[in-house]
Amino acid sequence: MTNALMAGKLVVEIGRTRAAAFAGKQLRDTGADVVALQDDLRVAEMTPGARLYMDAGKSVAVWRQGDDREILEDLIAHADAVVTDLPAEELRSRGLDWESLHERFPRLSYVALSSLGWDTGEEGEAGELSMQALSGLMHMVGHPDREPLSLPYGMGSLQLGLHGAGAVATALYAAAESAQGRLVEISGVDVLASYVRIYGAVANYYSIPLTRDGRRAPGSGGRYPFGFFPCKDGYVAMITRSDREWASLLAMMGNPEWSTQDRYRNLYGIAMEYPDEVDALIAPWLQEHTRDELLALAQEYAVPVAPVRTVEEVAQDPQLREFRKFFDTIVTAQGEEILVPGRPWATPERTSREAQAASVSITTEGLGRPSHRPLSPTASLEV
């Protein structure tokens, strides 16, 4: 099997947010042909950077009011699946809802993505803010004395899109087994709430209050340390989950004298009762070291410590760049090459990222206008 796991599958992305766009990107990266319908609202909702990144390798078709019949007859009629994040009411009024499409194309699978779901209605605007706020996520992020924080770059929508891609693949598998198109519906608030529940499982077990605690996970997950710590030139993530790892961390710090006291070997006690005290003991040593120095030491001592990196630094990471051939190159219409994260997975058949880069290169007529390429010579819509 090649890298194109989904070769031969045609997916139509009917979306306006990063959710459907990211689902489409994932499906494209696994080899499906993806056609994204783009109307003015999609252009307004997604930044040029978002479209440049998420639409690479897709066919992007301009979609105008009045095109729906052509979309149905010339595109969806040939598709294996639709993934959409449009409001249910609009889909229904345009004949693009599951019932209408399933009746007409019984083998077509359909994945509907929504911020809040359907059973609560769609009163008022609901998007990234509502997903992150109503899932409990924002309550868990940020400094305890400051306002709750959200995840940037629409990461809630991206997670919804990731689930959407998995659901499309699942529906296509089941459809092939049953010769019937399948339906999956996913709401972003459920996705994010299920993520919050994972740490909640730790917190509930140890009776840790679930609230934001700055750079530290609440209660350090029942075992100190667990969080981000300031060092000489930024922050490092530092987590140990076993006595052995804690011993290795202490060895990495030169086994300071304080560490021989029983008080500092009770990792549960530190986590629950006096993490600030131990933070203060560790802080001076961390302040003497840069992030890179700490990473080198962490590798030497096999301790889970690593720098909080900028995207610029990530792009220069030798592990990712040279050994994993992780990055792809997108070429703009102006000939500018942009290095972006590629597929996060490899198969034995993958040759190299350089080779793959060529296959995902796109040209744009300008950042606001992704390229258009024809779907078929007979299509009457502007594509």
Place this chain on the structure above:
Amino acid sequence: MPDTQQSTVGGLGAQPQVGDVSWLQGVRVVEVTTAVSAPLIGRVLGELGAEVIKVESRAKIDVNRARVPRPSDPEGFPAHEAFQLLHEANAGKRSVTLNLKTDHGRELFLELLGDADVFIENFVPGWLDRLGLSIEGLRERFPRLIIVSASGYGQTGPLRTQRAYAPVMTALAGVEGLIGYEDGEVMGCSSLALADLNCSFSGVHLVMSALVGRQASDEGTHIDLSQIEAASILAGEAFVEHQLSGETPGPVGNSDPGGGRWSLIQDPETETWTGARGSRNGAGPERPSTGKILETLRHRGVEVAPILTPAQVAADENYLSRGFIQSVDHPLEAIGTLQVTSVPWRLEGTVPEVSAVAPCIGSANPEVLGRYVSEDQLAELENEGALK
């Protein structure tokens, strides 16, 4: 496969039902996994109808079976079966124990793989080689098998054996440094385990894509999934932004992905927070009540949402009515009833039922291993240490 249920798309107000989903009936998954990221892949596949067999070792147990004891635990409390995260990641599976360092343990393991469609593993890269079970060898022997290796750094490169937990991976991926306040203060999101969950659902997508591919080609494959790389794609837009603007993206506070600000408004009485899209002026002496302000914003079509706590989510009627959290009894009385989160998909109107909690270690040895050896042989294997 069940008949299509009443769709809720276009049926506003409709409630999903909780029930069995058998979309993956007939698919068999074998996993050798620990922690959350890879085990959750198997759990999702199981709730979609696959049979999932978790192969465990009593010598090196899943980290979620090895927890720091709680002071309140009574003597003899089965802590290795009780940790809630174990159940979130492994509910509904079957557990067998095999000592893969023994010849007979490996033979049984290969029998299991011979009947499997999918094999998921997430131990430190190289562990299979040390057992004489290289990925290449397994692929040659089982050409239809889909193998997923999930690891922090991937299966290749000098860092491949480095230990990593979720926040370490998102830190290296460039994600944590983007999370913080508008004034540049980095906060990160250490308690979200984003790298783990992101890996889990990337894994689900890849397994299902490979199964779709196998329907056409009849060939399996090996997927080398890196958690750091999977996390990095969440920052893809920041990579583009950096290269187009020349500025290094940093924390942006609460805002739309397109840059529009959000306002976070705190009710002075309840100290609860509400978020609203758009910038709002600070409180003045004659300002209306917070509730009135929010009502006005909603009326004007502004997106407004209360910042719920996880406890409020867990108690919220909307979540409960759609089966978001399900109660499941543990077979050990000392543990009692557990609350397990559902897979957040509704498949033709049905939210997958959490059929059982995580299995007790080795509890399916007679049933699953009994497919390959007799009861007497199983007892003999137990005595010789092949099932440890």
